[in-house]
Each structure stands twice: as C-alpha cells, then as structure tokens.
Amino acid sequence: MATRPLIRRLCVIGVGLIGGSLARALRERGEVGEIVGSGRNEENLRAAVRLGVVDRYDVDPARAVIGADVVVVAVPLGAIEPVLRAIVPHLASGAVVTDVGSAKGSVVADVGRIYGHIPPNFVPGHPIAGTEKSGVDASFSTLFQKRRVILTPLAETAASAHQLIKRMWELAGAEVIDMGVRHHDAVLAATSHLPHMLAYTLVDTLARLDDRAEIFRYAAGGFRDFTRIASSDPCMWHDICVANREQLLEMIALFGADLERLAAAIRNDDRAAILDTFQRAKRARDNLYLD
Amino acid sequence: MATRPLIRRLCVIGVGLIGGSLARALRERGEVGEIVGSGRNEENLRAAVRLGVVDRYDVDPARAVIGADVVVVAVPLGAIEPVLRAIVPHLASGAVVTDVGSAKGSVVADVGRIYGHIPPNFVPGHPIAGTEKSGVDASFSTLFQKRRVILTPLAETAASAHQLIKRMWELAGAEVIDMGVRHHDAVLAATSHLPHMLAYTLVDTLARLDDRAEIFRYAAGGFRDFTRIASSDPCMWHDICVANREQLLEMIALFGADLERLAAAIRNDDRAAILDTFQRAKRARDNLYLD
Numbered sequence: 001m002a003t004r005p006l007i008r009r010l011c012v013i014g015v016g017l018i019g020g021s022l023a024r025a026l027r028e029r030g031e032v033g034e035i036v037g038s039g040r041n042e043e044n045l046r047a048a049v050r051l052g053v054v055d056r057y058d059v060d061p062a063r064a065v066i067g068a069d070v071v072v073v074a075v076p077l078g079a080i081e082p083v084l085r086a087i088v089p090h091l092a093s094g095a096v097v098t099d100v101g102s103a104k105g106s107v108v109a110d111v112g113r114i115y116g117h118i119p120p121n122f123v124p125g126h127p128i129a130g131t132e133k134s135g136v137d138a139s140f141s142t143l144f145q146k147r148r149v150i151l152t153p154l155a156e157t158a159a160s161a162h163q164l165i166k167r168m169w170e171l172a173g174a175e176v177i178d179m180g181v182r183h184h185d186a187v188l189a190a191t192s193h194l195p196h197m198l199a200y201t202l203v204d205t206l207a208r209l210d211d212r213a214e215i216f217r218y219a220a221g222g223f224r225d226f227t228r229i230a231s232s233d234p235c236m237w238h239d240i241c242v243a244n245r246e247q248l249l250e251m252i253a254l255f256g257a258d259l260e261r262l263a264a265a266i267r268n269d270d271r272a273a274i275l276d277t278f279q280r281a282k283r284a285r286d287n288l289y290l291d
Numbered sequence: 292m293a294t295r296p297l298i299r300r301l302c303v304i305g306v307g308l309i310g311g312s313l314a315r316a317l318r319e320r321g322e323v324g325e326i327v328g329s330g331r332n333e334e335n336l337r338a339a340v341r342l343g344v345v346d347r348y349d350v351d352p353a354r355a356v357i358g359a360d361v362v363v364v365a366v367p368l369g370a371i372e373p374v375l376r377a378i379v380p381h382l383a384s385g386a387v388v389t390d391v392g393s394a395k396g397s398v399v400a401d402v403g404r405i406y407g408h409i410p411p412n413f414v415p416g417h418p419i420a421g422t423e424k425s426g427v428d429a430s431f432s433t434l435f436q437k438r439r440v441i442l443t444p445l446a447e448t449a450a451s452a453h454q455l456i457k458r459m460w461e462l463a464g465a466e467v468i469d470m471g472v473r474h475h476d477a478v479l480a481a482t483s484h485l486p487h488m489l490a491y492t493l494v495d496t497l498a499r500l501d502d503r504a505e506i507f508r509y510a511a512g513g514f515r516d517f518t519r520i521a522s523s524d525p526c527m528w529h530d531i532c533v534a535n536r537e538q539l540l541e542m543i544a545l546f547g548a549d550l551e552r553l554a555a556a557i558r559n560d561d562r563a564a565i566l567d568t569f570q571r572a573k574r575a576r577d578n579l580y581l582d
Binding site for chain 2: 029130201215223231253258277285
C-alpha cells in the first residue's frame with residue numbers, strides 16, 4: 001500500500017533554480033502529488049513542464065494556488081509582496097505558505113502589511129543554497145543535499161505549519177535550522193550579502209579601467225573563483241540590497257574601515273600589522289575549510 | 292643520440308610550490324641535467340630530494356649556485372635582495388638568473404642596488420600560476436600548463452638570456468609574454484593583489500565579529516570560493532604589499548571609492564544605480580569565463 005505523500009498539491013511560484021530544484025527533489029522522493037507552477041516568464045514555465053519539474057502551470061498566481069496545501073513563493077524578494085497580495089484571497093483554508101528570500105525582515109514586514117497581522121500559516125524560510133546560475137534549466141534535485149535551510153518562525157506561527165515546512169526541506173535533503181529574523185539577516189549580511197557586493201564592485205572597478213581588456217587577460221585562477229558570484233542574477237541581488245539595507249550597510253561600513261586600516265598599514269609600512277591581518281585571516285579560513 | 296638538455300645545471304633557490312613545480316616540469320621533459328636546490332628550510336629541501344624534485348641541495352645559496360648555468364630565485368619578494376647579494380659573487384660566468392616575484396619594480400630596484408647597474412644576464416619573470424598552497428609537497432609538474440608567464444626584460448637584458456628563460460618556461464608548458472615593469476605591476480595590482488587584500492580583509496572582518504562561530508557556520512558555497520585566496524601564505528603576501536605598495540594602494544583607493552558609491556546607492560535607495568553596477572559586473576564576468 002502506497003504511503004501518502006507529504007504534500008498533496010504543491011504550488012511553486014517562481015520555478016527557477018530554487019523553486020525548480022525543490023520541486024524536483026520532492027518529486028523524486030515521491031513526497032508530492034501534483035505540482036503546479038506559476039511565474040511571470042511563460043517560456044520558463046513551459047520549460048518546467050517539458051522538463052517534468054511541474055505538472056502544469058498557470059501564469060496567474062491567484063489561480064495557481066487554488067487547492068494547494070503548500071505554496072512556496074520562490075520569487076526575488078522585491079516580488080514577494082505583490083505575489084502574496086495576489087494569492088492571499090485565493091488560498092485554500094489551512095494552506096501553508098513559505099518563501100525562500102535571502103532576507104527575512106523585509107518579508108515579515110511585507111506579510112504584516114498584507115494581512116494586518118502575522119498569520120499562523122506563513123513560515124519564513126531561506127535555503128542557503130544556490131549557484132550563480134538562474135532559471136529552471138539550472139535546477140537539479142540534489143541542490144539542497146547537505147545544505148542548510150534557515151526558518152525564522154515567529155511567535156504567531158503555528159507549530160503544525162512550521163513542522164510541515166521543516167519536513168518538506170528535510171525530505172529535499174537539507175538540514176533545517178530555526179533562527180530569529182534579525183539574527184538571520186545579520187548572519188547573511190556578513191557571509192553572503194557583503195561578499196556579493198565586494199565581487200560585483202571588484203569586477204565593475206576593473207571593467208571600468210582603461211586597460212580592462214589587458215587586465216582581464218592576466219587574471220589567474222584565483223580571480224575566477226573570487227569573482228564567480230559576480231555572475232549572479234543582478235535583479236535578485238538588487239532586491240536583496242533593498243530588503244536588507246540596514247544590516248548590509250553596517251557590514252559594508254565595517255569592511256570598509258578594515259580595508260582602510262589595511263591600506264594605512266601598507267602606506268605606513270607597518271609590516272607587523274599587515275602580517276597580523278593576513279595571519280589571522282588565514283587561520284580563520286583554514287579552520288573553516290580543508291580545501 | 293640523446294639531445295642536449297636546455298639546462299645543464301639548474302639551481303632553484305626556494306624549492307616551494309613554484310620552484311618545485313618548475314623543477315619537476317623540466318625534469319619530466321628531460322630538459323635539465325642536474326637540479327640543485329637551496330633555501331632556508333632544510334626539512335623542505337630534504338623532502339625535495341626525497342620526492343626527486345632536486346638531485347641535491349645546499350642550504351647556502353652561495354654554494355648552491357656554483358657551476359649552474361641557470362639560477363631560478365623562487366623565494367618571497369622580501370628575500371630576493373639578500374639571496375641575490377649572497378649569490379652574485381659566486382655565479383658562473385654567463386650564468387642566467389631569473390626570479391618569480393609577483394611584483395617586478397621592486398626586484399629590478401633590488402638588482403640595480405646590488406650590481407650598481409642592470410646586468411645583462413638577469414631576466415625578471417613572473418609565472419601567473421599558483422594555488423593557495425605552499426611548499427615542495429604542493430608542487431606538481433603541470434602547474435604551468437597553459438598558464439602565462441610574464442617576463443619584464445629591460446633595455447640592458449641580453450637577448451640570449453631572455454630567450455633562454457623564455458624557452459625554459461615554454462618547456463614547462465607556459466605561454467610566455469613580455470611586458471614593461473610598471474605595466475606588469477599595475478595589471479597584477481588589479482587582478483591579483485587587490486583581490487587578495489579583499490579576501491584577507493573580509494575573512495578578518497568576519498573573524499573579529501562577536502558571533503563569528505555562528506556566522507562562519509552559515510557560510511555557503513559562494514563564500515568558500517570567494518575566500519579561498521585568504522588561505523595564501525601570509526609572508527608571501529606581506530612581501531607583495533611592501534613591494535608593490537604604490538600601485539596596490541592606488542587600486543585599493545579605486546575599489547574603496549566604488550564600494551562607497553555602491554553603499555551610497557543602497558543608502559539612498561538609488562535602485563537604478565545598484566542594478567547598473569551589478570549588470571555591468573555580471574556582463575564583464577560572463578564575458579571573461581564560461582563557467
């Protein structure tokens with residue numbers, strides 16, 4: 001006798017790298033009955049059907065969510081509010097909604113504005129996974145294997161909704177961790193949002209030099225790794241900057257002050273300070289990874 | 292009848308990642324008769340003999356260079372001057388000397404100070420290769436395959452010496468390019484020295500936060516790639532900062548101004564400016580690499 005899947009009907013709004021990979025993973029595990037896709041790019045949705053990532057799609061999210069027991073809003077942060085506004089009146093009773101936004105404070109604020117309160121069946125979430133690629137073509141079922149998913153449930157969040165979303169991500173292969181909203185946004189500002197700002201800025205700085213062609217020609221292997229994240233989706237990262245403005249600016253200021261301090265050490269030939277900085281950083285990096 | 296190897300006796304001072312890999316490559320190609328190692332770390336030199344990277348070693352570089360037709364000084368930039376001072380009186384007549392330093396202006400200045408002029412048989416060089424690892428254990432014969440080596444010969448450099456070093460690197464698998472000293476240092480400040488400063492500073496900034504353990508726990512794949520170069524040898528990079536001070540400071544200032552401009556755009560909610568920056572950077576990065 002077949003066991004019941006965790007989710008009878010899953011609606012994924014934004015069938016890109018994250019939404020598509022989650023759909024693939026749940027499908028592979030047999031943990032979902034039907035998958036309905038939605039999103040603004042119909043060509044991408046057609047590809048999602050062709051690839052078997054979703055069973056069907058509706059470009060109108062309000063129609064796509066009808067009868068779904070779980071709705072995953074996997075659109076860029078700036079599109080979460082309009083999508084939620086569109087779907088809320090059409091959600092099935094008891095439907096659980098989650099998102100995958102890289103900042104959580106702005107999403108919780110969006111939700112509060114739309115509902116006038118924090119609804120029990122909304123679970124803010126953020127899978128710490130992804131590549132610099134985007135679109136359903138880039139999705140794959142093992143994206144979340146051994147990756148962390150952070151959920152930031154609120155006081156108002158129903159335990160049942162929280163547990164369902166936790167279980168969903170675990171079935172996709174992830175380790176699920178709970179965290180406070182502000183703390184999540186601070187941690188991500190440091191480990192993800194700031195590095196992306198540095199990579200984008202570095203490539204842009206060099207690209208605007210007069211001898212940029214010459215300069216890029218001599219970039220070695222380290223440069224390739226270092227700048228990979230500068231190939232990430234500009235719109236998605238624009239939205240993250242806007243959504244996590246305060247904490248990101250704080251991290252940029254911290255980093256800027258430290259870079260200025262290093263520059264001063266180089267300028268003043270303070271060799272001990274230069275060496276100290278590099279040694280501390282190498283120790284921290286080596287403790288973190290074995291590669 | 293066996294053809295004569297390019298180099299009868301090669302002396303490598305500093306048998307680390309670069310010196311060791313060059314020795315391995317030339318040995319594999321049968322283009323070197325005997326390889327003599329030297330350096331400050333006798334344990335590393337013993338390992339080099341054990342691994343077959345060098346035939347023998349002498350911790351005293353003045354003795355190690357005796358009878359060598361090519362001497363490769365593969366020590367950190369700060370050690371080049373004392374090494375050159377030690378070996379110059381003991382070089383065989385006609386011996387060609389080259390280095391592998393990541394900055395060339397300081398090396399040429401060192402050479403000028405030691406000789407009182409630029410000698411015809413010194414060829415400043417810089418292989419654009421390496422990993423974040425160091426020591427002879429990390430060396431491998433294919434390190435220079437399809438990598439670029441920049442030579443910065445001077446007006447005084449003998450064509451024969453230049454051609455010999457060019458041929459040596461080509462036999463190790465590299466593409467050899469000539470460049471002016473200042474131009475080399477500007478290009479490297481942009482593509483290599485600045486990114487290392489950013490990676491070291493980022494890791495150090497995060498490592499000094501109160502919740503650093505927590506923060507590093509949530510670092511994703513992008514962070515690993517982005518910070519890999521922060522595992523590079525702190526002493527080597529200290530020397531590079533000192534050697535290429537002027538051009539590095541110029542690049543840090545350019546970058547810092549651009550980062551401040553991005554921060555201002557985020558602060559002022561100038562969404563067009565944010566998006567422009569990211570789009571320009573992504574285009575430049577995508578044009579550069581296909582990964």
